[in-house]
Amino acid sequence: MKTTTLSILVFLLLSTSVSFSQTEIKAPKGYSNDIGNMISMLDNLKGRVERNVRNLEQ
16 A cells, blocks of 8 residues: 555656746757856747737737
């Protein structure tokens, strides 16, 4: 009983952490590490915002 409950709990924890994870942040070629990371994070944010407001009306 304990093992089954623990297994289910671990499975649920891992499945939710994967579904909420972000993509890996990598600096694009041609940029320094810090600036590249910032560009990568802003591009990721842009995609998430566009996806959330795609079907909104004025």
